[in-house]
Amino acid sequence: MKVFTEIIGNQYLSPEWKEKIKDFEIEYIDLDQWTAQKSRFLVKSNNGNEYAVALKRHTQVINGDILAYDNDEKTALVIRLDLSPVLVIDLSALAKKNPETIIHISVELGHAIGNQHWPAVVKNTKVYVPLTVDKKVMMSVMDTHHIEGITYEFQPGLEIIPYLAPHEIRRLFGGSGMESHSHIHSDDHIHDSSSAHTHQHECSH
Secondary structure (H helix, E strand, C coil), rough: CCCEECCCCCCCHHHHHHCCCCCEEEEEEEEEECHCCEEEEEEEECCCCCCEEEEECCCCCCCCCEEEEEECCEEEEEEECCCCCCEEEEEEEHHCHEEEEEHHHHHHHHHHHHCCCCEEECCCEEEEECCCHHHHHHHHHHHHHHCCCCCCEHHHHHHHHHCCCHHHHHHHHHHCCCCCCCCCCCCCCCCCCCCCCCCCCCCCC
16 A cells, blocks of 8 residues: 655645646545544545555645646646535624724624634634534524624635634644544554655645
8 A cells, every 4th residue: 555655745835736737637535624634544535546644743734735646647646625614703894893892792702602612713803613513503693692793604614724824724623523534544553664656746835
């Protein structure tokens, strides 16, 4: 079994790699958001091939990471993440309010989220809340509290990733309640015995 020990580029973040493999046949490794937090795992690709990934500890893969490519065969092995939606609460309108109102609404929002035991990440004027129960239930909770001066909506997890730091991504998408797909297994005993295809090149990630 081939073991991959490094990420050589990214299909979406690197213009060089995007151009390089644009006409390649892409073999995808689909990861759920829980497995994506791991640095070592066994996984089957969409073609049914099984691979072992053993990256440096604490390395976190992101959507579009390239594990291997073969310029002669015009093929590439790319990671594709399946992330849950995120409830995005926008507080930017509060900037025009007086300090007392800002404090009141912020505490009210904190109480509403905390009362549900929802984890959250605050980034600039937005609060990101991971999907913990059914979307309709979460929206119902927000509607019931009817907090004035804020807006909220669900956005795709992949669209949120670029705005977050690694520890924030882990908080939103690495919850213990997330169950991995049946064909993906964690394995902390994979040996770093081999690398990817011979036509690999280093690329800033």
